[in-house]
Amino acid sequence: MRISNIFNHKKINRSQTSGIILLTLSAIVLFFLNVPDGSYATFKLSRPNDALPLKDLVLSGGPFNTVASMILAFIGVRQFLKGGGRWIALSLGFGFLITVAAFLVWATADKSLNLTGMLQATVVRAVPIALGALAGLLSERVAVINIAIEGMLLAGAFTGALAGSLFGGWGGMISAIIIGGSFGFILATLVITFRMDQIIAGVVINLLVLGLTSYVSSQVFSEYRHLNNAPVFRAIKIPLLSDIPIIGPVIFSQNIFVYGALILVAITTYYLFYTRNGLRARAVGEHPKAADTLGINVIRTRYFHVVLAGAVAGFGGAWFTLGSVGRFDEGMTGGRGFIGLAAMIFGRWHPVGALSAALVFGFADSLQQKLALLNTPIPSEFLAMAPYLATIVVVAGIIGHARPPGAIGKPYQKE
Numbered sequence: 001m002r003i004s005n006i007f008n009h010k011k012i013n014r015s016q017t018s019g020i021i022l023l024t025l026s027a028i029v030l031f032f033l034n035v036p037d038g039s040y041a042t043f044k045l046s047r048p049n050d051a052l053p054l055k056d057l058v059l060s061g062g063p064f065n066t067v068a069s070m071i072l073a074f075i076g077v078r079q080f081l082k083g084g085g086r087w088i089a090l091s092l093g094f095g096f097l098i099t100v101a102a103f104l105v106w107a108t109a110d111k112s113l114n115l116t117g118m119l120q121a122t123v124v125r126a127v128p129i130a131l132g133a134l135a136g137l138l139s140e141r142v143a144v145i146n147i148a149i150e151g152m153l154l155a156g157a158f159t160g161a162l163a164g165s166l167f168g169g170w171g172g173m174i175s176a177i178i179i180g181g182s183f184g185f186i187l188a189t190l191v192i193t194f195r196m197d198q199i200i201a202g203v204v205i206n207l208l209v210l211g212l213t214s215y216v217s218s219q220v221f222s223e224y225r226h227l228n229n230a231p232v233f234r235a236i237k238i239p240l241l242s243d244i245p246i247i248g249p250v251i252f253s254q255n256i257f258v259y260g261a262l263i264l265v266a267i268t269t270y271y272l273f274y275t276r277n278g279l280r281a282r283a284v285g286e287h288p289k290a291a292d293t294l295g296i297n298v299i300r301t302r303y304f305h306v307v308l309a310g311a312v313a314g315f316g317g318a319w320f321t322l323g324s325v326g327r328f329d330e331g332m333t334g335g336r337g338f339i340g341l342a343a344m345i346f347g348r349w350h351p352v353g354a355l356s357a358a359l360v361f362g363f364a365d366s367l368q369q370k371l372a373l374l375n376t377p378i379p380s381e382f383l384a385m386a387p388y389l390a391t392i393v394v395v396a397g398i399i400g401h402a403r404p405p406g407a408i409g410k411p412y413q414k415e
Contacts, residue, residue: 018088019080022095026072029099033106035061041108043115050116051243061109068102104367107376118366119250126355126362127261127323128153128333131316132340133347133354134264138309140349141272142302143285143407147202148187150337151209152310156180156317158213161328164230164321172230173256173318180314181307183209188306192299195411206337214330221328232326233257257315257323261355264312268351281305285405288412298412313337342388349404 035041039061046053075091104113132149139146156176164172183205190201221228233255241252251258272278281301283291288298320332339361346360347353368384 015082015088016080018092019076019078021092022072022076022079025095025099026069026076029065029072029102030069033065033102035065035106035109037062039109041105041110042112043104043108044112045116045246047114047116047249050245050249052245054245056112057115059105061105064105065102068098072098100363107371107374111374113370113374116246116249118370119246120253121366121369122359122363123250123254123258124362125365126358127257128316128319128336129340129343129361130261130265130355130358131312131319132337133343133358134261134268134340134351135309135313135316136341136344137347137349137351137354138268138305138312140344140408141285141405142281142305143288143405143410143412144188144191144302144306145198145202145409146187146306146309147199147341148183148205148337149202149309149313149340150333150335151202151206152180152183152313153317153320153333153337153340154206154213154331155183155209156314157320157332158209158216158317158328159314160318161228161230161321161326164318164326165227169231169233169322172322173315176314176318176322177311178314180317181311184307184310184313185303187310188303191411192302192306195413198409210331213328217328217330228327230321230326233323255323257319260315264315265351265355272351282405285407288407288410292412292414299414302412316340345404 041059041061041064043057043059045055045057072095075095079088079091107113132153135149135152136146156179159179160172160176162172163175167175187201187205190196190204191198217228235253235255236259238252242248244252251262270278272282280291280296283294284296284298284301291301292298316336317333321328340354340358343357343361344354346357347355364384368381371378
């Protein structure tokens, strides 16, 4: 009985904390995001070349944000007083969506914003983060911490530019996947065979790739420019589906990297949670000794998944050159590998959750660019902090504990 009371008390405390967060958001919307009467926010839902154009969405800023604040306050009070432990995640998620909507209305007051274009950019910018998160997930599901994702992304970007310039787009993509898998094999050899500290091994790979790519970029690419001029994969419009308003341009009119990321998330989800080999992989990550006792080859399973994770990261790295700008620049990944790790934790080590978290980061990145055009008084850099704050909320256990695999970071030696 005492244990049950303690558990209930903890759940109520989490609910009260979520209520305080929602009430704080309500106050922010009411007092800091207030829009003068008579101001309207215009959101463009179509682009000039859309097959089925929609009318602009025009919202009265003052009434909209007032109602948004009232809804946030209602949900916050309910969470604080009622307990509502099982509704914490849903309430916070809905509350954040309302807050974002109110922020957009405030930032766009007496201006216009192409909402479809921003959502399309969100999906594009989420791709390397989602693929980085997927690479981390494949490694950590078999209990190998993969700090080297940043280096693997950078290696994929460099190889994509170099091989793409020599052999075309497909040659660059395949080469990037191979080089990513090669670094995955190096990481696996260091941490699985030689049982090197996994964090240190990842940092070593990151520094190695950063140094090599920076040297070649400054010494070789600057002189032989034709080696850094790769073709860019263009958007592929899916017939009929790409003509659907809003959804069509956002999802069904993208390049091969967007489609590849979505397909990989679906395949990984099915593999990990609906196949025998996926169950074995998760068993290796949770309790390798028990898995070994049942006849599962722990070493081989870890090797396979870490190499596969490197290949996925290499594919994600190719996005920077073959899916975006067509050339390589020093440090062009910009920490996306580490952001991918944050997205993986935010998504609770689940492919769909990691993709959802990557979209949150991508939305913040896209909105950060739009704020510079809208000339809002809030520096756009503050907006970039929002996804990290949300990650802290998840990791802190306010909406439940994000528990990693049980044996993560622990080397295994067959007895």
